[in-house]
Amino acid sequence: MNAPSPYALPVQETKAMRHIISILLENESGALSRVAGLFSARGYNIESLTVAPTEDPSLSRMTIVTTGSDDVVEQITKQLNKLIEVVKLVDLSEAAHIERELMLIKVRAAGKDREEMKRMADIFRGRIIDVTESTYTVELTGDGSKLDAFIEALDKTAILETVRTGASGIARGERVLRV
Amino acid sequence: MKITGAEISGDAVEMTGAEIVVKCLEAEGVEYLFGYPGGAVLFIYDELFKQDKVRHVLVRHEQAAAHAADAYSRASQKVGVCLVTSGPGVTNAVTGIATAYMDSIPMVILSGQVPTHAIGQDAFQEVDAVGITRPCVKHNFLVKDVRELAATIKKAFLIATTGRPGPVLVDIPKDVTIAKTAFHYPDSIAMRSYNPVIKGHPGQIKKAAQLILEAKRPMIYTGGGVILSDAAPLLTKIVKMLGFPVTNTLMGLGGYPGDDRLFLGMLGMHGTYEANMAMQHCDVLVAVGARFDDRVIGNPTHFGQVPRKIVHIDVDPSSISKRVKVDVPIVGHVPDVLEELLKQLESQTAKIDQKALAAWWAQIELWRGRDCLRYDRTSPIIKPQLVVEKLHEVTNGDAFITSDVGQHQMWAAQFYKFAKPRRWINSGGLGTMGVGLPYAMGAQLANPGATVACVTGEASFTMCIQELSTCKQYRLPLKIVLLNNRYMGMVRQWQQFFHGNRYSESYMDALPDFVKLAESFGHVGMRIEKPGDVEPALREAFARKNDLVFMDFLTDQTENVYPMVPGGKGLSEMILSEEL
Numbered sequence: 001m002n003a004p005s006p007y008a009l010p011v012q013e014t015k016a017m018r019h020i021i022s023i024l025l026e027n028e029s030g031a032l033s034r035v036a037g038l039f040s041a042r043g044y045n046i047e048s049l050t051v052a053p054t055e056d057p058s059l060s061r062m063t064i065v066t067t068g069s070d071d072v073v074e075q076i077t078k079q080l081n082k083l084i085e086v087v088k089l090v091d092l093s094e095a096a097h098i099e100r101e102l103m104l105i106k107v108r109a110a111g112k113d114r115e116e117m118k119r120m121a122d123i124f125r126g127r128i129i130d131v132t133e134s135t136y137t138v139e140l141t142g143d144g145s146k147l148d149a150f151i152e153a154l155d156k157t158a159i160l161e162t163v164r165t166g167a168s169g170i171a172r173g174e175r176v177l178r179v
Numbered sequence: 180m181k182i183t184g185a186e187i188s189g190d191a192v193e194m195t196g197a198e199i200v201v202k203c204l205e206a207e208g209v210e211y212l213f214g215y216p217g218g219a220v221l222f223i224y225d226e227l228f229k230q231d232k233v234r235h236v237l238v239r240h241e242q243a244a245a246h247a248a249d250a251y252s253r254a255s256q257k258v259g260v261c262l263v264t265s266g267p268g269v270t271n272a273v274t275g276i277a278t279a280y281m282d283s284i285p286m287v288i289l290s291g292q293v294p295t296h297a298i299g300q301d302a303f304q305e306v307d308a309v310g311i312t313r314p315c316v317k318h319n320f321l322v323k324d325v326r327e328l329a330a331t332i333k334k335a336f337l338i339a340t341t342g343r344p345g346p347v348l349v350d351i352p353k354d355v356t357i358a359k360t361a362f363h364y365p366d367s368i369a370m371r372s373y374n375p376v377i378k379g380h381p382g383q384i385k386k387a388a389q390l391i392l393e394a395k396r397p398m399i400y401t402g403g404g405v406i407l408s409d410a411a412p413l414l415t416k417i418v419k420m421l422g423f424p425v426t427n428t429l430m431g432l433g434g435y436p437g438d439d440r441l442f443l444g445m446l447g448m449h450g451t452y453e454a455n456m457a458m459q460h461c462d463v464l465v466a467v468g469a470r471f472d473d474r475v476i477g478n479p480t481h482f483g484q485v486p487r488k489i490v491h492i493d494v495d496p497s498s499i500s501k502r503v504k505v506d507v508p509i510v511g512h513v514p515d516v517l518e519e520l521l522k523q524l525e526s527q528t529a530k531i532d533q534k535a536l537a538a539w540w541a542q543i544e545l546w547r548g549r550d551c552l553r554y555d556r557t558s559p560i561i562k563p564q565l566v567v568e569k570l571h572e573v574t575n576g577d578a579f580i581t582s583d584v585g586q587h588q589m590w591a592a593q594f595y596k597f598a599k600p601r602r603w604i605n606s607g608g609l610g611t612m613g614v615g616l617p618y619a620m621g622a623q624l625a626n627p628g629a630t631v632a633c634v635t636g637e638a639s640f641t642m643c644i645q646e647l648s649t650c651k652q653y654r655l656p657l658k659i660v661l662l663n664n665r666y667m668g669m670v671r672q673w674q675q676f677f678h679g680n681r682y683s684e685s686y687m688d689a690l691p692d693f694v695k696l697a698e699s700f701g702h703v704g705m706r707i708e709k710p711g712d713v714e715p716a717l718r719e720a721f722a723r724k725n726d727l728v729f730m731d732f733l734t735d736q737t738e739n740v741y742p743m744v745p746g747g748k749g750l751s752e753m754i755l756s757e758e759l
Contacts, residue, residue: 078497
């Protein structure tokens with residue numbers, strides 16, 4: 001059964017890299033599903049996707065984190081550009097950029113752990129935004145690895161719930177993405 | 180959705196959505212509307228009834244409406260338009276829409292939808308048309324407000340016909356067809372997010388010209404883009420000026436005259452030996468309106484083993500460097516780029532190395548000398564290739580030929596030497612069996628008085644056979660050339676080659692008597708069983724100018740299509756006919 005199928009095409013193996021793509025698209029119903037549909041139909045990978053309207057309510061700004069070889073990412077940007085509702089896009093990872101992600105994390109904070117939990121949040125420059133007798137909810141912003149590090153630093157059994165937004169990104173300096 | 184570019188003038192007349200739909204089609208110069216009525220589109224049908232500018236063609240199944248509109252576009256330079264009802268009307272049309280999408284055909288599909296207040300309620304005949312068609316249209320719209328209807332239809336026609344063309348669906352809920360608004364059809368419409376490239380980059384075109392003139396073993400490879408953009412005359416001029424060998428893809432046939440000496444035949448999986456060998460061994464390859472797909476270049480790694488410089492001209496940036504890395508990409512509308520390329524070629528001081536070109540042609544002639552399309556002309560059983568050759572002879576190579584999908588499609592492509600663009604109409608990308616008859620209907624309506632023949636197989640033909648009734652209603656004098664081998668021939672061929680002769684489910688048992696079947700629909704039927712009867716039968720059939728004639732040719736059951744590049748193999752690794 002090891003003979004190659006006559007139908008088979010060779011798989012091209014090139015190095016997959018993480019890319020962060022920012023998109024301005026028409027703020028219309030269906031635009032998001034076109035983007036998501038494109039990724040699933042063509043077998044592209046989405047690590048995270050965030051979207052919200054911009055200061056111009058007719059436009060949405062989307063940030064997609066994906067991984068792929070240079071060829072694949074080139075196709076992703078070309079295929080995204082072909083979508084009628086996509087106005088403009090940029091691969092932020094091509095140059096210096098900043099990315100941030102927000103995490104809300106609810107932790108057990110009772111008895112002797114309560115003080116330790118507060119110190120931990122302070123070290124990571126997190127803010128405690130909700131308090132009960134036995135829990136804290138911490139708001140933490142940073143790049144993905146900082147949020148990972150905070151989770152790592154906590155006692156696993158203390159974590160009750162986490163929610164992360166996925167990365168948003170913006171280019172450094174004078175580079176802007178606008179219509 | 181914001182309406183841009185559409186200004187409502189003060190004296191605009193108030194109309195219902197249904198009236199607006201018909202007025203928009205009229206304003207777009209739509210001659211034929213292929214469709215099938217149903218609940219959600221009743222008001223539109225009522226408006227169609229009241230006018231005589233847009234003529235409706237009633238098909239027998241919505242799939243055929245989409246196919247016929249598709250072929251109407253392929254066989255003319257116009258947009259194909261169809262109208263279907265909600266739910267099953269749309270789902271039936273999906274195969275036709277996907278077929279047009281894969282071949283980049285400009286088409287507008289109007290679909291009815293349940294009233295806006297019922298959307299999402301699982302209403303009778305409700306389906307998420309925009310969701311279902313999203314992956315197989317260039318774009319689609321759901322019109323929730325009658326005030327957006329005219330501008331949306333304008334956008335649909337704009338998007339369908341510009342850039343890389345494609346089908347666009349406009350989904351119209353029933354209440355929108357009743358609601359009234361002031362009608363104004365904008366002359367033009369601007370979309371900030373849609374600006375297809377037209378002009379090619381001059382620097383790139385100059386580089387391409389230099390590369391072309393330096394070539395020792397040049398090759399020109401053209402696809403459907405040349406046909407769709409009506410660039411065939413310009414391409415022919417450039418090829419003849421250069422004296423270079425040229426090949427067409429299945430979608431590109433007719434882009435260069437098929438009977439010219441510079442033409443090496445079709446390339447690809449069932450391309451000629453000379454075309455595939457020249458593709459593999461050239462040093463400069465110029466690809467025009469083609470996309471290096473798997474049926475054309477075979478295994479891309481094998482193709483990439485031979486060093487060659489590639490110039491790629493295409494309107495769609497995502498077609499470039501998708502499967503094969505190219506050296507000089509040129510994004511632009513093919514005729515504009517070719518126009519500029521011609522100027523560049525004429526202004527360059529470098530001259531073609533005629534000695535090297537002559538040596539290259541000598542090599543190509545050796546390949547051509549293998550006569551790869553040879554078949555047994557003395558066979559006592561009808562060879563399918565013979566039928567297509569005779570069809571070419573009898574129609575003087577000037578007919579519109581549609582085909583279904585399978586072996587007969589390849590024989591039609593190989594043996595009917597297409598001299599002009601838009602004469603060869605087939606489903607190249609999606610490979611949709613059943614397109615042949617509705618394609619012939621669309622081609623005939625686009626070209627009244629022209630000779631239209633459908634080369635088909637018994638398996639494909641049976642898939643849209645109900646359209647024989649439509650042909651009767653509209654008096655379409657098509658000529659059906661059925662190459663009947665009682666097998667799904669292409670499936671059988673693959674099973675013979677790759678599945679140890681196990682012909683799993685590929686035998687067509689219990690076929691109808693096609694002669695009687697044609698007669699029952701009010702057409703003329705003929706059965707042809709001997710090679711000697713092929714030409715007389717064709718002559719008789721084509722002499723019947725006003726009748727649809729169904730010719731059932733009983734052909735050799737085990738004939739295979741050669742040459743063949745097996746899937747995953749390189750372009751030069753062809754299987755040739757057993758006789759070779």
